[in-house]
Amino acid sequence: MAIGACPLTKVDKILVATDGSEAARFAAQAAVELAKPCGSTVYAICVAEVPIFAAEFVETLPQLIDSLEKRANAALDEVKTIANKAGVKCETISYTGPEPYKYIIDEAIKNSVDLIILGKKGVILGAVGKKVIGNAPCKVLVVPVGATLSFDKILIATDGSVYSQIAAAEAIGAAKRFNSELIVVSVAKKNENIPYAEESVKIVKEAAEREGVKVQTVVARGEPFEQIIDTANKNTVGLIVMGTYGRTGIEKFFMGSVTERVISTSARPVMVVRKK
DSSP: OOOOOOOOOOOOOEEEOOOHHHHHHHHHHHHHHHHHHHHEEEEEEEEEEEEEHHTTTGGOOOOHHHHHHHHHHHHHHHHHHHHHHTOOOOOEEEESOOOHHHHHHHHHHHHSSEEEEEBBTTTTOOOOHHHHHHSSSSEEEETTTTTTOOOOOEEEEEEEHHHHHHHHHHHHHHHHHHTTTEEEEEEESSGGGGGHHHHHHHHHHHHHTTEEEEEEEEEEEEEEHHHHHHHHHTTSEEEEEEEEEOOOSOOOOOSSHHHHHHHHHOSSSSEOOOOO
């Protein structure tokens, strides 16, 4: 489904990581679909990964390196073709070496990109994807294979922390620009935490209503990542928005493990917004 208007703030530059896989193709398609209405330039990056243990033998492994680089170039050509068909400007970047995430992060910083897009198949995000999210200087969007990126209904998960508030501001802005519905969810692991969860959703609800955004709230009790996924599925949302870190107190909703588990478990696109 085509995205008719640009829903996000400042997405002049989108970096999409590819390895030629099915997951990477979904990420590339999402990047192009988002870039078109936003007038963004897509930077496609592929790293011909040489295992660390083999890096010192590069000189004696020319055939392996040549094969890896040909595969990387083919993956980049595929993204370029998708972008060209859509009339989206696309630049390709290739590297050869160990630890692909470092090259991805370096290019994101060097080019001042606004959004990194990654693909995911099944429940496997992969070590590279996890490290990219953990070190990214900007928003990261994870698109599962088979998912359709849609902004008609957006879910924002909040724990009341400053990190959640930053993510909520992004979600509210997208909902306002796209005239979409916002679902705000907060999860209490224990009964005594319910009042705090209620206050957390109330803050986001009031901020959304000030912007004229249609909003509904959900306060759930249980395992945070399970309740977030369940709420997203029940409301058939097109995008889940989360912060990268959260409270260091009782709940720790968005310390790496919960964000990672939502991304791994969800069949829906997840956008991770970080504090700059």
